Amino acid sequence: MTGSTSDAILTVEALNAYYGRAHILSDVALQAGRGEVVALIGRNGAGKSTTFKSIMGLVDDRRGRITFAGNDISRSAPHEIARLGLGYVPEDRRIFTDLTVMENLEVGRQRPREGAPEWTPERLFTLFPNLAEMRGRLGGGMSGGEQQMLTIARTLMGNPLAILLDEPSEGLAPRIVEMMAHAIIGLKAEGQTIILSEQNLHFAGLVSDRAHVIEKGRIRFGGTMRELAADEAVRRAYLTL
Amino acid sequence: MGFYLVQFLGGLAQASSLFLVAAGLSIIFGVTRIVNFAHGSFYMLGAYLAYTLAERMGGAVGFWSAIALAAVATGVVGVVMELLVLRRLYRGPELFQLLATFGVVLIVQDVALLIWGPEDLLGPRAPGLEGVVRILGRPFPKYELLLIALGPIVLGLLWLLFHRTRWGTLVRAATQDREMTAALGINQTWLFTSVLFVGSLLAGLGGALQIPREAVNLHMDINIVVEAFVVVVVGGMGSVGGAFLAAVLIGLIQAFGILVFPQITLVVVFLFMAVVLVVRPHGLMGRQQATARGAGHVPEAPIHASGMMGRVAAVGLLVVLAALPALFGDYALAVLTEMMILALFAASLHFIMGPGGMVSFGHAAYFGLGAYGAGLLVKHLSGGMVAGLVSAPLFAGLGALLFGWFCVRLSGVYLAMLTLAFAQIVWSIAFQWYAVTGGDNGILGVWPDGWASPRWAFYYLSLVLCAGGVLMLRRVIFSPFGYALRAGRDSPLRADAVGIDVRHLQWLAFTVAGAFAGLAGGLYAYSKGSVFPTLMAIPRSVDGLVMVLLGGVQTLTGPLVGAAVFHALNTEMVRYTDHWRLTLGVAIVLLVVIFPQGIVGTLARLPFFRRKEA
Numbered sequence: 048m049t050g051s052t053s054d055a056i057l058t059v060e061a062l063n064a065y066y067g068r069a070h071i072l073s074d075v076a077l078q079a080g081r082g083e084v085v086a087l088i089g090r091n092g093a094g095k096s097t098t099f100k101s102i103m104g105l106v107d108d109r110r111g112r113i114t115f116a117g118n119d120i121s122r123s124a125p126h127e128i129a130r131l132g133l134g135y136v137p138e139d140r141r142i143f144t145d146l147t148v149m150e151n152l153e154v155g156r157q158r159p160r161e162g163a164p165e166w167t168p169e170r171l172f173t174l175f176p177n178l179a180e181m182r183g184r185l186g187g188g189m190s191g192g193e194q195q196m197l198t199i200a201r202t203l204m205g206n207p208l209a210i211l212l213d214e215p216s217e218g219l220a221p222r223i224v225e226m227m228a229h230a231i232i233g234l235k236a237e238g239q240t241i242i243l244s245e246q247n248l249h250f251a252g253l254v255s256d257r258a259h260v261i262e263k264g265r266i267r268f269g270g271t272m273r274e275l276a277a278d279e280a281v282r283r284a285y286l287t288l
Numbered sequence: 289m290g291f292y293l294v295q296f297l298g299g300l301a302q303a304s305s306l307f308l309v310a311a312g313l314s315i316i317f318g319v320t321r322i323v324n325f326a327h328g329s330f331y332m333l334g335a336y337l338a339y340t341l342a343e344r345m346g347g348a349v350g351f352w353s354a355i356a357l358a359a360v361a362t363g364v365v366g367v368v369m370e371l372l373v374l375r376r377l378y379r380g381p382e383l384f385q386l387l388a389t390f391g392v393v394l395i396v397q398d399v400a401l402l403i404w405g406p407e408d409l410l411g412p413r414a415p416g417l418e419g420v421v422r423i424l425g426r427p428f429p430k431y432e433l434l435l436i437a438l439g440p441i442v443l444g445l446l447w448l449l450f451h452r453t454r455w456g457t458l459v460r461a462a463t464q465d466r467e468m469t470a471a472l473g474i475n476q477t478w479l480f481t482s483v484l485f486v487g488s489l490l491a492g493l494g495g496a497l498q499i500p501r502e503a504v505n506l507h508m509d510i511n512i513v514v515e516a517f518v519v520v521v522v523g524g525m526g527s528v529g530g531a532f533l534a535a536v537l538i539g540l541i542q543a544f545g546i547l548v549f550p551q552i553t554l555v556v557v558f559l560f561m562a563v564v565l566v567v568r569p570h571g572l573m574g575r576q577q578a579t580a581r582g583a584g585h586v587p588e589a590p591i592h593a594s595g596m597m598g599r600v601a602a603v604g605l606l607v608v609l610a611a612l613p614a615l616f617g618d619y620a621l622a623v624l625t626e627m628m629i630l631a632l633f634a635a636s637l638h639f640i641m642g643p644g645g646m647v648s649f650g651h652a653a654y655f656g657l658g659a660y661g662a663g664l665l666v667k668h669l670s671g672g673m674v675a676g677l678v679s680a681p682l683f684a685g686l687g688a689l690l691f692g693w694f695c696v697r698l699s700g701v702y703l704a705m706l707t708l709a710f711a712q713i714v715w716s717i718a719f720q721w722y723a724v725t726g727g728d729n730g731i732l733g734v735w736p737d738g739w740a741s742p743r744w745a746f747y748y749l750s751l752v753l754c755a756g757g758v759l760m761l762r763r764v765i766f767s768p769f770g771y772a773l774r775a776g777r778d779s780p781l782r783a784d785a786v787g788i789d790v791r792h793l794q795w796l797a798f799t800v801a802g803a804f805a806g807l808a809g810g811l812y813a814y815s816k817g818s819v820f821p822t823l824m825a826i827p828r829s830v831d832g833l834v835m836v837l838l839g840g841v842q843t844l845t846g847p848l849v850g851a852a853v854f855h856a857l858n859t860e861m862v863r864y865t866d867h868w869r870l871t872l873g874v875a876i877v878l879l880v881v882i883f884p885q886g887i888v889g890t891l892a893r894l895p896f897f898r899r900k901e902a
């Protein structure tokens with residue numbers, strides 16, 4: 048396999064995850080280097096979200112080696128992992144609907160971190176201009192696209208070294224998807240490491256350097272976006288076109 | 289006019305005290321999702337501590353410092369409970385948390401008894417606020433004016449705390465979605481501990497402020513916690529503003545209700561709650577619970593029909609039970625009879641809690657209705673035992689049919705509170721309707737017919753009826769009705785989609801459970817020869833819960849084991865120790881911490897007991 052980086056910030060090896068008796072992930076391996084945007088691509092139900100949740104410590108029954116920024120996090124609690132600088136943006140957004148936009152950001156706030164871009168609400172509002180006008184609005188009163196931006200901004204408030212971004216384009220109108228792609232490219236320009244999951248190959252292609260393809264809980268492909276684009280067999284077998 | 293104004297102000301003063309306690313309860317529930325039964329105990333502790341401190345320190349400064357110190361000390365006690373007990377239970381079934389906090393109630397009762405003794409303690413008056421003011425010519429205690437002001441002040445302070453501090457923002461976030469809050473780097477352990485501190489402090493403050501108003505005594509805990517629950521449920525669980533509104537409404541209902549129905553203000557309050565819950569199932573300002581995301585529910589193993597082994601064991605148990613009269617004397621047989629009756633009672637409660645998924649805090653109502661069904665027949669119609677044992681389940685079943693109609697419209701804690709409300713109503717009627725029920729003198733002379741009056745004969749009668757009842761409940765669980773009931777519990781939407789009328793099924797289940805509890809109650813009446821309102825009081829409902837939870841909700845044998853263990857613990861401890869509450873409380877807490885799935889549930893998870901997957 049090609050594309051692995053020596054300067055890896057996140058390394059996942061032999062990750063297995065279970066929901067009750069169901070074996071969901073089998074020997075998943077992933078890597079992301081500093082400043083990279085890596086895509087985890089797969090169909091609905093392939094195991095993308097479970098991979099991210101396992102990395103974040105949100106799946107109880109997980110086994111494997113997960114190293115983040117030099118720390119073994121395979122047995123750490125979610126808040127410890129977040130404190131080390133790994134941000135998580137869940138696919139269902141999980142905005143605090145009873146809290147205002149500013150309060151949502153406050154929950155995500157952590158101290159500045161060496162080696163990571165430093166975010167303030169004001170800087171985030173330049174990244175997501177829509178949010179600037181609704182600082183006092185309750186999370187519950189926002190549209191899906193606005194919530195998606197808020198959930199990313201909330202995670203960035205933790206000044207993460209890397210973020211796990213679960214299906215950022217899911218369920219959004221085409222215009223918003225485009226804004227989202229711009230925002231991610233903007234983040235990359237800031238040097239933000241991003242691991243994102245996608246069903247949408249096109250969207251992933253817009254923003255990512257490398258891709259892993261997952262199907263039925265196994266990694267089927269790893270390489271650059273360009274290699275994936277060239278490999279029709281993989282796309283046909285594991286991705287919805 | 290002055291009279292009504294003073295009455296009104298009195299209601300507001302009462303409301304403030306209620307609000308302090310209820311706000312703490314609500315905050316704790318909001319974040320931890322734990323229904324903290326021990327909250328009333330903290331209130332009581334606050335009062336006792338303030339009493340002692342005020343006595344020691346004396347003077348005006350001493351008095352007010354005593355109040356503040358007592359509140360803080362109570363907060364610390366809450367933290368200790370969190371660290372030692374609750375922390376181990378957040379991921380367990382919520383009922384276990386409830387059970388554990390009930391264990392704490394028992395412990396605090398005995399500890400308070402040990403430290404402060406059984407007598408009522410009269411605290412000092414508040415320095416500077418001893419006298420009365422005249423309002424439209426009527427006297428009104430100055431201290432009450434302070435309380436009236438305190439309610440809104442605390443409400444305002446809490447609002448600031450929750451909306452203007454980072455801590456408050458985090459608490460509100462965790463109230464909504466614990467898992468997400470953790471994934472953003474918030475250490476909830478610390479957050480929960482601090483919430484327990486604030487919540488318990490409020491309870492302690494509420495209690496401490498009572499010392500100039502009323503004597504401190506050992507009954508303060510249960511009385512206040514029931515009222516506080518009502519306030520929290522009416523206001524909406526987790527809503528501090530709702531708690532304030534509800535406290536004011538209930539304070540006023542009590543103040544004016546006492547003029548209209550002097551004897552039954554409690555019933556009026558519970559009726560009010562029932563009406564509110566039927567109209568607004570999540571309380572006045574509550575919202576649909578965001579099913580406590582990230583509460584980490586351990587999926588419970590499904591109930592299996594017992595295999596060959598289980599049947600052999602059941603038959604073996606019956607044979608042993610049938611042989612016991614040959615071995616034991618009357619006292620032991622009486623204890624065993626009671627144990628079997630309680631097992632039937634527990635099995636009937638388990639029937640709605642396990643397969644039905646409905647938690648009842650007031651199941652004793654049906655036990656008591658059964659007992660009164662028999663007792664009233666004896667008292668007013670001189671009916672015989674057989675008629676009494678027929679009327680017991682009928683009477684209780686009818687009660688359950690009526691109340692169940694309301695209850696199945698709610699779920700979770702709200703349902704539990706409504707069942708409690710109905711139980712309290714039934715209890716008040718039995719307690720106060722002297723002409724019919726004999727009030728707290730009860731009904732005496734409810735003896736078995738001649739043929740059943742020897743201890744051993746009544747033992748066999750109970751064995752037949754209780755074992756029969758338990759077996760019938762089991763049969764129902766494995767009938768199509770039982771399967772549909774569980775389908776409705778596990779996924780109401782899907783069950784609805786395949787044409788199962790979940791509510792209707794639950795209503796039926798509630799009625800069936802009530803009828804069997806009634807049969808148990810009827811037998812109990814004949815075994816004791818008497819019927820008293822305490823049969824349907826809160827402690828008896830809690831006993832039922834303890835038995836079911838001790839055994840394990842998702843096991844069928846659980847309630848039986850739970851009843852046996854509980855009753856054995858209870859009777860033995862009353863015999864051998866003066867501090868049975870302390871011992872029982874510690875035992876419950878330990879059991880819950882060690883056996884988070886209940887005794888049978890935990891054993892069933894050990895490899896030795898696990899049935900091979902077919």
Ligand SMILES: Nc1ncnc2c1ncn2[C@@H]1O[C@H](COP(=O)(O)OP(=O)(O)O)[C@@H](O)[C@H]1O
Nearest residue numbers: 066069071089090091092093094095096097098
């Ligand atoms: N909480 C859960 N309990 C049981 N199975 C689950 C749960 N969440 C996801 N699954 C199953 O795990 C598999 C992977 O799901 P997921 O990781 O959400 O896939 P993706 O994010 O790629 O769509 C699916 O088959 C899904 O049904």
Ligand SMILES: [Mg+2]
Nearest residue numbers: 095096138214
């Ligand atoms: Mg997904």
